[in-house]
Amino acid sequence: MTDIFETLESEVRSYCRSWPAVFERAHGSSLTSEDGRTYLDFFSGAGALNYGHNNPALLQPLLEYLASGAVVHSLDMKTPAKRKFLQTFQDVILKPRNLDYKVMFPGPTGTNSVEAALKLARKATGRQHILSFTNAFHGMTLGSLSVTGNSMKRQGAGIPLTNSSKIPYDDYFDGETADFLWLERVLEDSGSGVDKPAAVIVETVQGEGGLNAARAEWLRGLSDLCTRYEILLIVDDVQAGCGRTGTFFSFEEAGITPDIVCLSKSISGYGLPLALTLFRPELDIWSPGEHNGTFRGHNPAFVTGTAALETYWRDGAFQKQVGARIVQLHEGLGRIAASVEGAKVRGRGLLAGVIFPDAESAGKIAAEAYEHGLLVETSGPESEVIKLMPALTISAEDLDRGLDILTEATRAATEARELAGAL
């Protein structure tokens, strides 16, 4: 029954290769395939399902909205659903965090948000160059690719990716070289040949790039440097935002205030496409329609997005519960890492995993986990990292169950390797 996927769908398909099941139904942290097998989902739509699948608190208002005859598609026209989303975002997210941002709807995906951020940074500063980090991932359209690290994805562009340079992310040199030495030096040296950039774009945790988590003091250092040299700081919170690291924005712990913030993946809360680009009001120099698009804020996504903010972020209870899951996850990961020589825990919050010393282990563990009903992906330049992204709403029991499967999968995969090594 899977033939049409292989005969008609392009070779570009990817996740369905690691997980060949045909997924039919979903609820919370579980997915059920056509043949009736249930899988525990530690992938969460790459971070688009922070509140789990078909969350009833979001589904109910969505069903009511759709049944009521309300407007579904409206480009960027005014609707009550959009008003309510903007008002809730301001009251529940921005105001309590003392954040003064304008909200732009750039088109429904993460890469749309990044493209808008880069465009605005260039327009606002009159400079072209953008700095981004080693192992960064910012999306697949040309502007986003130009600030992405992965060489396979970059080559896919088919044209030179220009007007950007890569600088070392936190701990790129294993702590032996101060990471800002180069950047600070070339910015102050008029003979360095490095053009002053419009912006620096950074992920506080590199989700696709191998779960490198920047230290809070490193982020503060970066923010200070940007302020001193009047360079705009863009935080790409597409994956690490919406609670993934334990706070709504991933940069809250560091206490920095980026000039521009990109949000997507879980901002609709339900897996419906929605993206925001946030920026300081002074940067709002767009002309009307200068950046445009057909799907810039879809009303069903506003409805579920509003419900997610109301249900989970109005008070601190949810954040506290997520904090407990974070401790639980990191304890489990610590035990798994300790069982394999050279393995280490990576990441922050519920965006965490284990890096293995050889590139094959992570892939084998993910495949073994799938056989035992757990969906986990790999990340990093050599896919050498097992990456766990359970729903933030996962129960303590399901989290333990997934960690048990992963522990077994790790044992099976590494024993097989040792056996092969002994032969």
Ligand SMILES: *Cc1c(COP(=O)(O)O)cnc(C)c1O
């Ligand atoms: C997923 C992701 C993007 C791209 O989002 P799309 O919706 O796939 O375009 C950009 N930045 C980060 C950090 C991401 O994780």
